[in-house]
Structures are given as C-alpha cells and as structure tokens.
Amino acid sequence: MRTLPPGSTIGILGGGQLGRMLSVAAAQLGYRCHVYAPNANSVAAEVAAEFTCAQDDDVAALTRFAESCDVVTFEFENVPVGPLHEIRDCAPLHPPIAALDIAQNRIAEKVFARDHGGTTAPFAEVSDRATLDIAIAEVGTPAILKTIRMGYDGKGQSRIRRGDDLEDHWQAVAGKPCVAEGFVTFSHEFSVILVRGQDGEVRFWNTPHNVHEDGILAISTTPAPDAILAQQDAARALAARMAEAMDYVGVLTCEFFATEAGPVFNEMAPRVHNSGHWTIEGAVTSQFENHIRAICGLPLGDTGLAAKRVEMHNLIGPQADEWQALLADGANHLHLYGKGETRPGRKMGHVTKTYF
Numbered sequence: 309m310r311t312l313p314p315g316s317t318i319g320i321l322g323g324g325q326l327g328r329m330l331s332v333a334a335a336q337l338g339y340r341c342h343v344y345a346p347n348a349n350s351v352a353a354e355v356a357a358e359f360t361c362a363q364d365d366d367v368a369a370l371t372r373f374a375e376s377c378d379v380v381t382f383e384f385e386n387v388p389v390g391p392l393h394e395i396r397d398c399a400p401l402h403p404p405i406a407a408l409d410i411a412q413n414r415i416a417e418k419v420f421a422r423d424h425g426g427t428t429a430p431f432a433e434v435s436d437r438a439t440l441d442i443a444i445a446e447v448g449t450p451a452i453l454k455t456i457r458m459g460y461d462g463k464g465q466s467r468i469r470r471g472d473d474l475e476d477h478w479q480a481v482a483g484k485p486c487v488a489e490g491f492v493t494f495s496h497e498f499s500v501i502l503v504r505g506q507d508g509e510v511r512f513w514n515t516p517h518n519v520h521e522d523g524i525l526a527i528s529t530t531p532a533p534d535a536i537l538a539q540q541d542a543a544r545a546l547a548a549r550m551a552e553a554m555d556y557v558g559v560l561t562c563e564f565f566a567t568e569a570g571p572v573f574n575e576m577a578p579r580v581h582n583s584g585h586w587t588i589e590g591a592v593t594s595q596f597e598n599h600i601r602a603i604c605g606l607p608l609g610d611t612g613l614a615a616k617r618v619e620m621h622n623l624i625g626p627q628a629d630e631w632q633a634l635l636a637d638g639a640n641h642l643h644l645y646g647k648g649e650t651r652p653g654r655k656m657g658h659v660t661k662t663y664f
C-alpha cells in the first residue's frame with residue numbers, strides 16, 4: 309500500500325459537482341486537488357488548489373497535469389481512455405483504466421456483469437438500421453434503445469412501445485451504435501455503493517432505494533424497504549466480485565432493479581455516485597472521503613449510518629431556486645453546486661434530510 313501524506317496533490321479528471329465534493333473531502337484531509345477539465349467554468353475548479361483547462365485528448369497538457377500530481381482519479385467515466393495510457397508513468401491512476409474501458413461501453417458492462425454471475429436485462433447489439441429490426445424481434449417490446457457509448461441521465465435513450473415505428477427511434481438516437489434492452493419489470497431500483505482499498509478491503513454503505521424521474525435520479529432513501537434488503541446480499545456479492553476482477557481502488561457504484569427473480573444489474577459507475585450523496589451527512593464516512601482515503605492509501609473509514617433514516621432529493625433545474633425555503637427546515641442539509649445557469653434537467657444541487 310502506497311500512502312500519500314497530507315499535502316500531496318490529487319489530480320481529478322472532470323470538473324463537475326462530483327469533483328467539487330471530492331475536492332472538499334480531500335481538503336479536509338489536508339490534500340491539494342488539481343482539477344483537469346475542458347470547460348473554463350468548472351464548479352470543481354472553484355474549490356480546488358489548481359486548475360488545468362484543456363481538452364481530454366490533449367496528451368501534452370495531460371502529461372504536465374499528471375506530472376504535477378501524486379495520484380490521479382476521475383469524476384466522469386467518459387474520459388477518453390487512449391490518452392490515459394500515455395500518462396500512466398507520470399502518476400498512479402485509481403480506479404484502473406480497465407474500469408473505464410468497461411463502464412464506457414454498455415455491452416461490455418453487461419457482458420462483464422454476466423461473466424461474474426450477474427443477471428442483466430435481455431439485450432442485443434444494434435449496429436445499423438437493419439440490425440435494429442432483428443434486435444427488437446429478439447428482445448421484444450417494450451424495449452429501450454440506448455447508445456452504447458456516452459449515455460447518462462437518460463440521455464441517448466429512446467423507449468420503444470409495442471407497435472412503434474422503429475424509424476422514429478433510430479432517428480432519436482441519431483443512428484449511433486446502440487444496445488436494445490428488453491424492458492425489466494421491477495418493484496424498486498437500488499444501488500450498491502462500495503469502496504475498495506489498495507489492500508483489497510471492501511466496505512459497503514447502506515443500500516439506497518433510488519427513484520428516477522425521466523431517467524434522472526430524483527430521490528435516494530435509506531434504509532431501503534425489505535423488498536430491496538432481500539436482494540442486497542446477492543447484489544453486493546456481484547459488485548464485490550466485479551471490483552476484485554478489475555483490481556479496483558476507490559468507490560464503485562452498481563445500479564440494480566429489484567425483480568421477482570432477484571437483482572438485475574443495470575449499469576456501473578466507476579466513481580462516486582449521485583445515489584451516494586446522502587453519505588455526506590448520513591454516514592460516518594462519506595463516499596467522497598472514502599474515495600480519497602482509498603486512492604491515497606489511507607485506512608478506510610466507517611461506512612455505517614449516522615442517522616436513523618436518510619433521504620436525498622436532487623434539485624433539478626428550477627427546484628434549486630427554492631433554496632431559502634429549503635434552509636428553513638432543520639432536517640435539511642442543502643448542497644448547491646454553484647452552477648451559474650439553471651437549465652431544465654440540470655443537476656443544480658441536492659438536499660439531504662437526516663432523521664434521528
């Protein structure tokens with residue numbers, strides 16, 4: 309285990325709210341963060357010691373950045389992998405590149421989960437208009453068409469109902485390579501959030517019950533209902549096997565559907581995750597702090613609950629304008645991400661409610 313002393317510099321690829329919250333957690337432990345992001349108005353850079361504003365494939369800029377860091381991590385899983393191979397010798401990278409390779413490709417991700425004993429939705433690859441017909445015949449309707457790469461928060465997705473004209477859906481995904489997924493009938497959605505240390509120790513946070521609206525996470529609540537808890541062990545075991553197979557270091561999140569036949573794996577995020585934001589006030593050690601601990605080779609912190617019940621509500625678009633009313637409720641912990649422009653569907657902040 310390579311322990312980085314306080315005062316060391318942590319490089320963060322990506323400049324959004326996850327990088328912002330990682331940077332705050334790192335600062336609390338005495339580390340400096342250097343954010344690397346392509347947009348000048350990065351909300352992570354605002355709270356970091358250093359900022360490089362450059363494109364993700366600018367190898368010269370990436371090399372200078374990595375040489376100034378003692379360890380590099382990422383808060384965004386669509387970082388191009390090719391340039392990361394080039395900076396490998398400059399500083400250790402956690403989580404590993406293998407995790408990005410898998411998470412950036414919805415098909416590779418499902419195959420990986422299946423290879424480790426998981427169940428996924430039925431799926432078929434769609435590489436062109438002709439294979440869309442074949443894929444839908446195979447997985448049936450209703451179905452969801454998702455771009456294989458670069459999809460998040462319901463973007464790059466089209467929901468297919470029985471009898472729909474498939475041409476419309478092909479247009480909706482702009483003719484990009486896709487995966488067609490059969491629609492899973494589920495009672496609940498939940499996520500397994502774990503942290504794995506450099507010595508292979510794995511700790512899990514309480515399982516949150518996640519409610520999505522329009523493909524975007526709206527609410528996470530823990531403790532989760534019994535229907536989820538009954539499936540927790542199987543889901544955790546799968547996530548831990550996947551983490552071990554990747555020799556993973558840091559926080560890993562796997563999203564599941566709770567179905568009559570047990571947990572169905574949906575996708576993984578090789579990073580801190582929105583469904584773990586409640587851990588800032590609701591757990592003894594937050595996902596952000598434990599990610600920093602893991603990548604810096606420190607002992608992992610206690611992931612136990614710090615309240616009887618915790619609820620996290622995302623503030624999407626204009627919901628964040630209610631900040632004054634939200635502050636008036638003593639159970640609320642308000643987080644605003646400092647994003648200048650409110651746009652519909654944009655994650656502007658979140659509120660965590662702790663009940664004792």
Ligand code: AMP
Pocket residue numbers: 429452459460461462463489490491492493497520523524563574575
């Ligand atoms: P994703 O981007 O894959 O996380 O999808 C966003 C949300 O769409 C999920 O959290 C589910 O609510 C829903 N969803 C995605 N895939 C499926 C599926 N195969 N069956 C049913 N619902 C799905």
